[in-house]
Amino acid sequence: MNLTMIKEFKLPDLGEGLTESEILSWKVAVGDTVTLNQVIAEVETAKAVVELPSPFAGVVAQLHEQPGTVVEVGKPIVSFEVDDAGSSSGGGAADAAGGSAGGASVKGAPATAAAEAVGSPAKREPNLVGYGAVVEHSGRPARRARGQVQEIKPQSPATPAISGPAASPQAEAAVSERPRSTPPVRKLARDLGIELERISGTGPGGLITRDDVLDFSGASSAAAQAQVPPAEGGRETRTPIKGVRKFTAAAMVQSAFTAPHVTEFLTVDVTATMELLAKLKGNRSFEGFKLTPLTIAAKAVLVALRNNPTLNSRWDEASHEIVQFNYVNLGIAAATPRGLTVPNIKDADRMSLRELSTALTELTDTARAGKTSPGDLSGGTISITNIGVFGIDAGTPILNPGEAAIVALGAVRKAPWVVNDELAVRQVMSLSLSFDHRLVDGEQGSRFLADLGAILADPAMVMTMI
Template sequence: MTATMIKEFRLPDLGEGLTESEILSWKVAVGDTVTLNQVIAEVETAKAVVELPSPFAGTVAALHEQPGTVVEVGKPIVSFEVDDAGSSNGGGAPAVVDRSAVEASVKGAPTAGGTEAVGAPAKREPNLVGYGAVVEHSGRPTRRARGQVQDVKSVTPEAAAIAEPVVARQAEADVERPRSTPPVRKLARDLGLDLQLVPGTGPGGLITREDVQNFSGAVEAPAELAPVAAELGERETRTAIKGVRKFTAAAMVQSAFTAPHVTEFLTVDVTATMELLARLKGNRAFEGYKLTPLTIAAKAVLVALRNSPTLNSRWDESSQEIVQFNYVNLGIAAATPRGLTVPNIKDAHRMTLRELSTALTELTDTARAGKTSPAELSGGTISITNIGVFGIDAGTPILNPGEAAIVALGAVRKAPWVVNDELAVRQVMSLSLSFDHRLVDGEQGSRFLADLGAILSDPAMVMTMI
């Protein structure tokens, strides 16, 4: 009979020293059989929503955290029952305990084999990419987090702690948990309510968010005021500041109060660019490609940077150096349901217009779906924010931390414009450029903005800049 082991998977650092993540949803349940690298959960870091792959092939033994819970890196989130011989290590040295020994320990019975080691160190196994380095252990005992097992030769109280999920499942079999969803259970916990007392009005007796809120109001409000409270509903809504929005807020505050911002504005006649865009859309070479004013403006930014490389640099405070980038990772600000993100297109300076169009489409679709990876949010060198899609003409954009400049594209509008000393109706756009005055002086910023405006006013000007 093949021996099985219980292995715990602890939340990994999903990129750049992040200290915590929120469990958004589980893609598996207790008892499910999973394969190596199968997506088991969706978590939100301070930067992005990430799908978490399984580091083991086996059966889900326990889920330690509910959706909606913010978990610190290194804390156990799920336990797997795996074959002793064929398991793969997921990094972070997950605890390893013989299942039969643990259950015997809980029941007070002797372990199988009498002197068989329980919780003995696992042999060195391959590590999965993205889960951190495998921690080497010596024979010296160390202090462990709750729910982990020290390397010992017999069943200990720590080993019994690993068995808590086993005991919990046995207890759940005897007492049925009220039917509700994870967010509703979290709301009840936040309000200090026992769901056993809340009557469910949903299908099949399901306890809904409204049930919990109504029950809470009835408990807290005096009897004569309870109907009024239920009738008026909540007067305000509070949302926890966490995840992407928390990270973005902190980054913007840091940027605004660290880099001395200067913003310049330029309104240009982009009629020629809009005509070029129309011709390209009808060109067979661009069939199937999504072309927008942002596509042309992004290419124009890349060309204008050739004459103004200081805008593609970074101020390194720790080493007291100016870092000049010889490549362009072009950031594109994207509004998502979870807040503002700025994923970037790696090595955008090498791309043709068609390649840039494809990259922009993929970047936008991924951001809107909330699937942007931490790697795509890191390493940007200069950014564009397209405020024109919201009908806005100009603004004072805040620099993405670590970058020297950001360009805001305003809406393209028909407006009266002087052409050859005569008034005409033209298509115009306002450009806003914010830059770090430690790195970019007024002359350099103005020249870049003038070059960008010249390209968008007359795309043929590109020929004079390359």
């Protein structure tokens, strides 16, 4: 005899101690049968858009939260009716992994040990949020219980959390079969009050693009970029502070009022670097690689750090220690539709120029698509912000929390320059370096900036530093 019971899935900590997430969309509806680790929802943390896998195999009994709701970690977001025959459907294993009273863990770290305790083989299946619940194979697929059942009642009736009239079949279909689009496009559509189901996509494979949404709305680009459309006749637009903007604001305030910032500037003749860049683009070994001034500057930063390692460190207030990193996770500030993010390239110091070029391209493409994972946004050791792409020459960048330094790259411009005591037109760039004066003395910061400038002025100087 098969028994069923109700299991709640509580919003997990999606990394870095984040305390809340916003439900962007549900990919299932009440009554849907789901499999273990099937993606059931898309949520937005303060750092990234993440797809949530199901920790259970069963039937969706209740959606506790509506799209657009900000939910605290640990609160139930969905309930499942699962087969109490137990662990074969994933329910028992999820309990072992998730802990107590109907909770479930997305990370599932203890799951293997729990499976061993009951004498069953266990396999941890990877998903977009680390590792899901243990998959145990019993020789038969999970199915909804039939015949005699014993139902364990939840604390509240298993009804959809969306209030008002019952959802139509069309609405339920829209939840489970959402048109193809990217997270920034879906956010734009939500902000403009547009249902994506009403738009025909012109992108590859019918993908709905930003232009499709703007064309459908008939709104001007300026109005479409506003996060909350102003009321008719209104003179103000108010935008809730949440998501990336909220996280960035808190991080910048913490950094500005914790680390004593010092900023130094250096203007460099980068004509030789631009000539090198042109040669590399014409070199067959770099065919297909995207090379920009940022690519060369990033490599120059990595080389300059070898002689100036104090800029690749962290002040650990809790342990009263200075942590010296023997690796470089290079952060790249990226302006995205969700706001400013600083994903980082892991072990960038071990990469060749071609590998670094590929990593930079993947990093920026992923960030612009809103798909940067929480793991890629944590663990940075030093950062670069390329303000030159906006036509800006110099600035005073704020440190990414936990890092000792950040370099701002200015625009490359033609300017008069003295060469061999004669005036010439050269390509110049301004470098801005902010550093934590608790970790980095003025001499150390100046030497690093001078080394960086020397490499960009004459790339052959790399030979003297490696």
